[in-house]
Amino acid sequence: MTYQLTLTVPGQPPVHRTVTGTTPVDLAQAVHHHARGLLGAQVDVHLDGLAGTVHRGTACVGEFTLDPIKETAGTPGPGRDDGIRWGWTLAELDDVVRRAVTRTHQYRACDADERYATGWHAAVELLYTALDPPSERDLYCAAWRAADYLTTRTAEERGVARSRGDTYTGRMDLPKWHAYWETVTRHTAGPEEPVVERLALTQIWPRLHPRYQAALHALAVHENYYAAADALGLKHCTFYAQVRHARNAFLALWWEGETPRRGWRDRRATTEPTQLHSISAHVRKRRRAGVAA
Structure with a gap:
């Protein structure tokens, strides 16, 4: 009854x-x-x-x-024929689970339906596996811990470390996550971009003025504005202007019929040749300076 x-x-x-x-x-x-x-x-x-x-x-x-409680004929009474043990009803268990999954701020970092489903299954599992009647606090804690564990694991799958760091070592950079997602399964670019660039170059280059072709070719060979200008026998300011006009003409043909993007800055115009080194070269230079000191 x-x-x-x-x-x-x-x-x-x-x-x-x-x-x-x-x-x-x-x-x-x-x-x-x-x-x-x-x-x-x-x-x-x-x-x-x-x-x-x-x-x-x-x-x-x-x-x-x-x-x-009087029961209507043909209608099972709550808590008896609805599959809930130890006198619990679906409404009571739902109330406990909802309070548990919204206990902390972490519920905002995960899908609410997934947190509720995880907490609900944890509470039901405890209810049906307990040898003694579980208290409301027991069901509350089971749902709360399961939902928070789901949120933590979901964050780790997206590269967000736990508060104590990866594998409880204190590291916050998730090296294993990056080792997998940034190396083994990293998205690799297709062959379209280099193919398009080569085809566009062969189509645009003949349409450039010979003066522009000479300026771009000299800059590509010498990798330095001063050396390229001297090779063509031009003043530096004149060579700069030719390169600028050549690039504008090239980009006009490249973006023909499309909205042009913002241009880039060529560091070779202001950087000394001795400073055009790779990162490894700068690291070695710093090490030598430290040893000398």
Whole structure:
């Protein structure tokens, strides 16, 4: 039979739960697990008919009543035929899980439906595998921990480290994640870009003025504006102007019929030849300077 449990604790509003039982022992166990979940400590239930008291040691800490719930013919009573154990109903379990999965700010970092589903399955699993009636706190903690673990794992899959670092070593850069996603499974570019560039060069180059061709060719060979200008016998300012006009003409043909992008800056115009080194060269230079010091 199904009963409406009303549990009253001094200083707190009454708590209503639905319990089921056919014998006084079943009812006492159902009341006990709700009382323990509410009070959070070892308690004893004294049942006298459809009423009773809750004791902690020798002190009375609460009272309760059980009111029979009339069931409509052909309709199963809540908590009895809906597949929930230990007197729990779907509505009560849903309330516990929803409060658990929204307990911390982490619920914003993961899909809400996934967190709820994870917490729900954890609570149901505990409810059906427990040898003793689990308290409300037990179900609450099971749903909360499962949902937070899901959020943490989801963040790690996206490259966000845990607060304690990767594998509890204190590292926050997730080296294993980067080793997999940035090397083995990195997206590689297709052959389209180099093919398009080569075809475009062969089509645009003959359409450039010979003066522009000479300026670009000299700059490509000498890799330096001053040396290229001297090779063509031009003043530096004149050579700069020819290169600028040549690039503008080239880009006009390249972006023909499209919206042109923003141009780039050629560092060879302002950087001394002795400074055009790779990063490795700069590292070696710093090491030699440190040893000399």
